[in-house]
Amino acid sequence: MFSWIQLESFGAVAEELHFGAAAARLNMAQPPLSRQIQLLERELGAVLFERSSRKVELTAAGRTLLPSARRILDLCSKTELEVRRGSSGDAxxxxxxxxxxxxxxxxxxxxxxxxxxxxxxxxxxxxxxxxxxxxxxxxxxxxxxxxxxxxxxxxxxxxxxxxDRLVAALPEGHQLATGKGVMLKELDGLPLMMYSTAEARYFHDLVMRLYDSAGARANVTQFASQVPALLAFVAAGLGVSLVPASAMGFAPPGVVFEELVGPAGLADLNRAxxxxxxxxxxxxxxxxxxxxxxxxxxxxx
CATH class of the missing domain: 3.40.190.10 (Periplasmic binding protein-like II)
Structure with a gap:
């Protein structure tokens, strides 16, 4: 099987049509270059160049090989670049x-x-x-x-x-939607759209801790694993929910938000x-x- 250096040597000579110029381009001496061409011709069983004292020309076999040699060399160069970029994190x-x-x-x-x-x-x-x-x-x-x-x-x-922090998500027009914030105790007994214990345990437990800190009763009527589903319940007027403040800009129509206020220490507990x-x-x-x-x-x- 021919090698990279043999194809590279062939490509340089084929483009320069001069062994000396091709050797200089590859930064190597002319005898090693000629040796690589000979090895390639032996491997392929075909003469690739017609040589005379005045010029070098591609044979029919050489002209057939040249397009494929260029594609192989290009692919090798591309692969080398991708590997280098991958090892450096650029790809x-x-x-x-x-x-x-x-x-x-x-x-x-x-x-x-x-x-x-x-x-x-x-x-x-x-x-x-x-x-x-x-x-x-x-x-x-x-x-x-x-x-x-x-x-x-x-x-x-x-x-x-x-x-992030949790805020109260309320149906539009809800009596607690005053713009002044909602005390956790005011949520006592209201239908609560709640996080699934299996898939959203972090938020489920956080909501329960917040309710417990205020002595409020969590009246869970619906479960969901993702915030958008909870907000859809709220928009439909089915109840209230506690959602990350980062969701306030992506809520569906029909949902309004209020900050949670009190009791003492709420800010330390309300971390999402x-x-x-x-x-x-x-x-x-x-x-x-x-x-x-x-x-x-x-x-x-």
Whole structure:
């Protein structure tokens, strides 16, 4: 089988039609260049050049080989470049998991950063709840997750990405929609659109802690795993819900929001922050570079 150096030598001579000029172009002496051409001709069983004291010309076999040789050399050069870019983080693919709200709030900024700083990297986006993202990070099916800080997972590293809090989502025209905020106690007994315990345990438990802190009774009448579904229930007038403040700009018509007020210590309890997470064992150069350009410097394990 012929080699890269043999094809490169052939291509240079075919384009220069002069062994001396081809050797200078390849930064090598002429005898080794002639040797490579001889080895290639022996491998192919065909004479590729007609040589005389005055000129060098391609034979019919040489003219047949030249287009294919150029394609092979171009492919090899492209492959070498892609490998180099991949090893430096300038190329490759990154699968990013994100929650529905993160897809509206944090994800667009990350996509803009990637487009600006890593134009050769392709991004694959997968919407998933936080628990499914953690599983994906552990399996290696996603490389980066935009998720809520639910539980620690061995081998998964995370850091804060965006501060958030819960606010009350109310049907338009609701008696509590005054623009002055809602006390948690005022939500006592109202139909509550609630997070699923299986898929949205983080938010479910946070809502229950907030209700308990105020001595309010959570009258759960509907469950959903994602915020948009809860907001749809609210817009239909079926009840109230507590959702991340980052969802306020993406709510459907018919939903209004009120800040939660009281009791003392509510601000410390009412934290619904978003983390960025990745696997320690599944970090490619492209993933490392993307993490470097995304703001945030506190790491959790």
């Amino acid at each position: 490759g693919a990154i699968t990013i998991g994100y929650t529905a709200i993160a897809g509206q709030s944090a994800l667009p900024g990350i996509l803009r950063l990637a487009s600006r700083h890593l134009p050769g990297v392709s991004l694959v986006l997968r919407e998933a709840v936080s628990t499914d993202q953690l599983d994906g990070l552990s399996r290696g099916s996603i490389a980066i997750g935009l998720l809520r800080p639910i539980v620690a997972r061995r081998g998964v590293v995370s850091r804060p990405l965006m501060e 922050d978003l983390d960025i997470a990745w696997s320690e064992s599944n970090t490619t150069p492209a993933v490392t570079r993307l993490l470097e350009i995304i703001p945030g410097d506190t790491t959790r394990r």
